[in-house]
Amino acid sequence: MTLRDRISSRLPRLPRIPRRGLWPYLLALGPGLLAASAGNDAGGIATYASAGALYGYGLLWAMVLVTICVGVVQEMSARLGAVTGKGFSDLVRENFSLRATAFILLSLLIANMGIIVSEFVGIAAAAELFGVSRYIAVPISAVLVWLLITRGSYQRVEQIFLTLSLVFLSYIGAAFLAKPDWGAVLYETVQPQITWSTDYLLLLIALIGTTISPYMQLYVQSSVVEKGVTPHEYRYTRFDVFIGTLFAGLVASFIIIATAATLFPSDRPLESATEAAQALRPVAGPYAELLFGIGLLGASLLAAGVLPLATTYMLSEALGIERGVSHSWDEAPVFNMIFTTLVVLGALFALVPGLPLIQVLIGVYVLNGVLLPISLITVMMLVNNRELMGNQVNGRFYNIFAWTITVVVSLLSLVMIGATVLEWFTA
Amino acid sequence: MLFLSTLLDQPVVGKSGEVIGRLEDLIVRMGDELFPPISGLVVRDWRRRFFVPVSHLLAFADDTRLSSLTVDLQPFARRDGEVLLRKDVLDHQLIDITGRRIVRVNDVQLAAVEGVYRVVGVDISPQALLRRLGPRSLAHRIVGRQIIGWADVQYLASAAPVQLRVSYDRLTELHPVDLARIVDALSYREGAEIVAALDDETAAETLEELSDERLAELLEGMDQERAADILEEMDPGAVADALEDLDKEIAEQLLAKMEPEDAADVQLSLSYDEDSAGRIMSTEFVRMPEGATVGDTFAYIQSMEEPPDPLLAVYVVAADNPDRLIGIVRLRNLILNSHDTPLTDLLDDHVPTVHPDDPAEDVARLLAEYNLLAAPVLDDDNRLVAIVTVDDAMAVLLPEIWQRRGSRAFR
Numbered sequence: 001m002t003l004r005d006r007i008s009s010r011l012p013r014l015p016r017i018p019r020r021g022l023w024p025y026l027l028a029l030g031p032g033l034l035a036a037s038a039g040n041d042a043g044g045i046a047t048y049a050s051a052g053a054l055y056g057y058g059l060l061w062a063m064v065l066v067t068i069c070v071g072v073v074q075e076m077s078a079r080l081g082a083v084t085g086k087g088f089s090d091l092v093r094e095n096f097s098l099r100a101t102a103f104i105l106l107s108l109l110i111a112n113m114g115i116i117v118s119e120f121v122g123i124a125a126a127a128e129l130f131g132v133s134r135y136i137a138v139p140i141s142a143v144l145v146w147l148l149i150t151r152g153s154y155q156r157v158e159q160i161f162l163t164l165s166l167v168f169l170s171y172i173g174a175a176f177l178a179k180p181d182w183g184a185v186l187y188e189t190v191q192p193q194i195t196w197s198t199d200y201l202l203l204l205i206a207l208i209g210t211t212i213s214p215y216m217q218l219y220v221q222s223s224v225v226e227k228g229v230t231p232h233e234y235r236y237t238r239f240d241v242f243i244g245t246l247f248a249g250l251v252a253s254f255i256i257i258a259t260a261a262t263l264f265p266s267d268r269p270l271e272s273a274t275e276a277a278q279a280l281r282p283v284a285g286p287y288a289e290l291l292f293g294i295g296l297l298g299a300s301l302l303a304a305g306v307l308p309l310a311t312t313y314m315l316s317e318a319l320g321i322e323r324g325v326s327h328s329w330d331e332a333p334v335f336n337m338i339f340t341t342l343v344v345l346g347a348l349f350a351l352v353p354g355l356p357l358i359q360v361l362i363g364v365y366v367l368n369g370v371l372l373p374i375s376l377i378t379v380m381m382l383v384n385n386r387e388l389m390g391n392q393v394n395g396r397f398y399n400i401f402a403w404t405i406t407v408v409v410s411l412l413s414l415v416m417i418g419a420t421v422l423e424w425f426t427a
Numbered sequence: 428m429l430f431l432s433t434l435l436d437q438p439v440v441g442k443s444g445e446v447i448g449r450l451e452d453l454i455v456r457m458g459d460e461l462f463p464p465i466s467g468l469v470v471r472d473w474r475r476r477f478f479v480p481v482s483h484l485l486a487f488a489d490d491t492r493l494s495s496l497t498v499d500l501q502p503f504a505r506r507d508g509e510v511l512l513r514k515d516v517l518d519h520q521l522i523d524i525t526g527r528r529i530v531r532v533n534d535v536q537l538a539a540v541e542g543v544y545r546v547v548g549v550d551i552s553p554q555a556l557l558r559r560l561g562p563r564s565l566a567h568r569i570v571g572r573q574i575i576g577w578a579d580v581q582y583l584a585s586a587a588p589v590q591l592r593v594s595y596d597r598l599t600e601l602h603p604v605d606l607a608r609i610v611d612a613l614s615y616r617e618g619a620e621i622v623a624a625l626d627d628e629t630a631a632e633t634l635e636e637l638s639d640e641r642l643a644e645l646l647e648g649m650d651q652e653r654a655a656d657i658l659e660e661m662d663p664g665a666v667a668d669a670l671e672d673l674d675k676e677i678a679e680q681l682l683a684k685m686e687p688e689d690a691a692d693v694q695l696s697l698s699y700d701e702d703s704a705g706r707i708m709s710t711e712f713v714r715m716p717e718g719a720t721v722g723d724t725f726a727y728i729q730s731m732e733e734p735p736d737p738l739l740a741v742y743v744v745a746a747d748n749p750d751r752l753i754g755i756v757r758l759r760n761l762i763l764n765s766h767d768t769p770l771t772d773l774l775d776d777h778v779p780t781v782h783p784d785d786p787a788e789d790v791a792r793l794l795a796e797y798n799l800l801a802a803p804v805l806d807d808d809n810r811l812v813a814i815v816t817v818d819d820a821m822a823v824l825l826p827e828i829w830q831r832r833g834s835r836a837f838r
Binding site (some may be wrong): 084085086093094098099101102225228230232319387 | 518519531553556559560586588613614615616617638640641644647648
């Protein structure tokens with residue numbers, strides 16, 4: 001037997017990860033799926049539920065477009081991470097001026113802090129649906145999230161987050177309980193139509209704004225880096241990003257279907273995801289409410305973990321300190337301290353009695369709207385930088401498509417901000 | 428003290444005081460010199476960027492003064508061997524050799540040494556960031572610096588998009604464990620750059636300490652001849668673990684490129700399960716025939732090309748059959764006895780042996796319980812094939828070390 005034969009006869013006995021077929025794709029699932037799922041948080045659910053309640057299936061076609069946009073945006077961030085091996089703020093710091101870096105990161109920090117608060121508010125609301133006091137549910141969730149991130153390795157964190165994202169399936173259940181007219185659903189999905197009213201357009205923009213968020217880009221890039229994805233393995237991660245986006249888009253669509261089948265035509269938008277759940281009860285039965293509530297709790301928990309993590313990645317990269325969930329407290333003290341502060345502050349703010357929540361949340365979304373063009377353009381500039389990406393820059397047609405998305409989404413979110421600010425002055 | 432941040436974007440003036448443009452960047456030539464000299468300036472005039480050779484530079488004061496009246500405006504283009512201080516150094520990562528860590532450059536210190544401006548150090552203090560962030564007029568009010576001399580840092584050539592010849596001599600001052608920690612924390616490209624700069628032996632020791640996933644990435648990206656050279660220096664068990672994480676074809680090619688002798692050790696290791704004694708055992712140990720004396724043993728060890736490290740005991744085997752273990756003589760007994768003492772007088776009474784298929788954890792426990800420094804490994808036919816030392820067993824008993832190492836893995 002030649003040396004080569006002997007090696008061959010021995011190696012196959014021990015494969016731990018099959019490197020062929022579907023396996024590597026499944027093992028790569030994580031960063032993209034989680035980032036996209038975290039976008040379906042309490043605020044997102046409320047927007048989707050409102051879309052269904054106000055316009056029936058009329059906005060389903062838009063979800064198709066929005067999902068494609070999210071996929072492109074997320075793919076570019078993931079590619080940046082895989083090719084350069086560096087997180088978003090690492091790259092910003094190395095390629096933009098210090099003042100620009102400080103501006104981008106500081107505004108991201110404020111916006112993310114606001115969203116972290118909103119996630120804990122979402123947990124509180126979901127807990128109260130099940131009759132549990134927020135003063136019990138919020139601290140427990142905060143401790144759970146904290147323990148998971150500070151004690152777990154990256155794989156453990158990812159596994160638990162992935163399991164948690166299964167709760168989104170409950171929305172599909174809720175949609176079926178609502179007994180929609182599937183023929184109409186299919187027809188409206190492929191048949192674009194626009195109602196030319198201000199409310200309709202604003203809701204359309206809100207739909208885009210809640211689905212494409214800067215923190216999702218931050219998270220997907222940083223976790224691709226921490227997972228250790230290389231350019232060589234990038235095709236698996238791209239699959240993860242696209243599957244994740246598709247999943248998130250489907251979940252959002254099913255939320256629209258559930259409320260469209262039951263609450264449409266409603267005369268006013270739903271203020272929160274909780275309200276949507278309660279409204280489902282008389283029409284679709286208690287199980288629909290239960291499923292909606294479980295979905296809300298899971299979604300908020302997931303986002304309450306992902307957001308502080310994304311924000312911590314961002315800060316520690318920019319400051320140049322040791323980072324990563326995979327390191328113990330002693331090895332990454334600053335990383336863990338930032339993370340702890342974010343979780344504690346988020347949970348505390350969510351428990352402040354009499355906090356004008358709606359106003360705070362609107363402020364947060366406006367800030368996110370301002371940030372979205374900034375982060376999109378930053379990513380576009382980085383991903384097209386040949387010095388960083390080599391031949392992995394955007395292809396020509398992909399680039400035209402990506403720039404179109406960037407410009408359109410940026411303009412829309414600026415319109416949204418204009419409308420919101422106008423409302424403040426007229427009210 | 429002169430700092431890059433105070434010069435950038437300030438006016439560049441000619442001999443008669445006219446403003447030519449603003450300072451965009453400083454060009455530094457990396458080479459064998461400890462403190463790299465500035466070789467030129469990049470001056471920006473509106474949107475045009477042009478190159479000014481350092482010979483035209485008079486001095487850095489509040490502004491940048493040139494000695495010539497007219498500057499021939501060569502458009503600036505990047506050349507190999509040149510590093511731009513603002514673009515490639517400022518805000519980038521370096522390795523702090525004495526601090527054994529990765530730092531980010533918040534400012535660059537310059538100094539005129541015998542008329543030549545050179546890079547002498549980097550400021551890594553947070554105050555330097557604040558100075559650059561705030562208005563220039565307030566910068567001097569923020570005090571505090573943390574400067575690391577340029578001689579104590581390792582610049583990473585992958586930060587610059589041109590070909591560079593950088594000296595990596597300073598890396599040799601770092602212990603492989605620290606090198607591995609740094610390679611793990613850097614991006615793949617930077618890690619590969621560091622490993623490429625190390626000699627085979629240091630590279631092998633560094634790779635042994637890396638996380639499995641990073642190790643597989645590096646091996647796959649490396650030139651195969653070089654990878655094989657490094658693998659030959661590594662512990663066969665570690666190589667076996669690494670090869671299993673690789674694409675099967677690449678693993679086969681690497682094994683085929685290794686010296687047959689080293690490849691055979693790796694194959695042997697591969698034939699045992701991960702987490703078995705077979706994976707942590709070492710085939711490097713000293714065998715002595717039954718009739719030998721202490722003096723013979725010393726002479727033999729001294730004549731060896733590469734005596735085993737650690738050397739904890741010698742293994743006495745039957746004179747007619749070197750595979751049949753008679754007993755063990757500890758190093759201590761060898762040293763304490765005269766040269767003419769026969770080894771058979773010094774044998775340990777009770778020597779527990781292990782089988783290659785035994786779980787590594789059981790072997791580690793056995794060593795701990797019997798206070799042994801090493802245990803011989805006997806195969807199915809009771810032939811002495813290898814030993815397991817307490818060093819290798821430690822890693823099994825201290826799971827947190829493994830956990831940390833495995834943390835980047837996909838599994």
